Amino acid sequence: MSENENNPKFLKRAGRYANLSGSAAGLAAKLAGEKFLGIKIDRDMHSEQLKGILGNLKGPIMKVGQILATIPEALPPEYAKAFQELQSNAPPMGWPFVRRRMKAELGHDWQDKFRDFPHEATAAASLGQVHKAITADGNIVACKLQYPDMASAIDADLNQLKLLFKLYKQYDSSILTDDIHAELADRLREELDYKREARVQKLFSYLLADEENVHVPDVIDDLSTARLLTTRWMDGDKILNHKDDPIADRNRIAMNLFHAWYIPFYKTGVIHGDPHLGNYTLRDDLSINLLDFGCIRIFRPEFVGAVIDLYKALKTDDQALAVHAYETWGFGNLSKDMIEILNIWASFLYGPLLDDSIRTIGNTDNGVYGREKAQEVHAKLRELRSGVPVPREFVFMDRAALGLGSVFIHLKAEINWHNLFNDLIADFDVDDLRKRQETILPQYGLEPARIG
DSSP states (O other): OOGGGGOHHHHHHHHHHHHHHHHHHHHHHHHHHHHHSOOOOOHHHHHHHHHHHHTTSOSHHHHHHHHHTTSTTSSOHHHHHHHHTOOOOSOOOOHHHHHHHHHHHHOTTGGGGEEEOOSSOSEEOSSEEEEEEEETTSOEEEEEEEOTTHHHHHHHHHHHHHHHHHHHHHHOOSEEOHHHHHHHHHHHHHHTOHHHHHHHHHHHHHHTTTOTTEEOOOBOGGGOOSSEEEEEOOOOBOGGGGTTSOHHHHHHHHHHHHHHHHHHHHHHSEEESOOOGGGEEEOTTSOEEEOOOSSEEEOOHHHHHHHHHHHHHHHHTOHHHHHHHHHHHTOOSOOHHHHHHHHHHHHHHHHHHHOOSOBOOOOOBTTBTTHHHHHHHHHHHHHHTOOEEOOHHHHHHHHHHHHHHHHHHHHTOOBOHHHHHHHHHTTOOHHHHHHHHHHHGGGGTOOOOOOO
């Protein structure tokens, strides 16, 4: 018997590989049978089975699945939809784990630092769980504790994701996923560092300081470590509890969300990369609490500039400017047919911004915002028989647009998105953005983005 076989971490990791490998292998076998043997499968049923297996695993695979669901046809649509619906079904870790983790992070006298620290978690997320506690000086705080052995879990999940991508590429090579995998790997590993998340949270507090309708919780530094993040507790209601409120209220909520996400992006090239419904709550005055800063993306100023260039290109039908924007994002070797296909997807994403009228953002197709348009784009890519690599920076920009779009649709918000967007970018300048990054980001221990 090898030394590893007596190692609890090895056994746990092996069990995780077994679950994930079995799921990936099952998907591979069914897709292969469908393609090469003509065996028709019930993809809806199989995707539900896959969701049931993955949904009971703590860790990054849940977050990866939700992100993949927003990338057009990176996986078969039935599986993407199932991934998008993944939730944290696994129960939180019990009190023995909490006690050990708190002692390891804050010392043997950690309980003296709290007036009350409940045994039960308030919420369980993909990488950690949250306890609502009261500090010794009477402040109500949220203590986020990272689950054990998350680095190994990420390695296991990313290896299986690579296998899943490889298998699907054999079935359908119209979307090339190497850069998607690399991007997800970097962002997930960043999420393990709660010290970095604390710095990012302080950055967002600074960037949104003038937005009275957006609130970022203060970080409690002396109760935070690399695996424990303690912040002020912010009371708030779920956004979807207000989807039937008067239209004026729903519009205010949507405007606040728009500013929370896109002011940091266009002013400093930074975006909150996880527009999940659990990452913001609503106050009584309809202002929002913005939460969970583990997944952020810092973009090159040129990339942000190209977002605006593409808007202008679609508005004026300037093909040369559109090509410049795509190439700046990282799309290469663009044929005329490929440009036309990319323009279909871009026109869908930019549609509400190009329309100078009060309107909803759109509607959901088959329960997934953008799915019908993504299928149209995918079909045309398959006809080209030439795979398109998805640039790294595009992954989280696309995710933010689709994720927020879904929330706006739930709210049925009716806004002139054209005016809102144009007001936001009115003074945009790439050189100014570069200077802001070089001035502001190092103050928070973050590096400006220089490559895709």
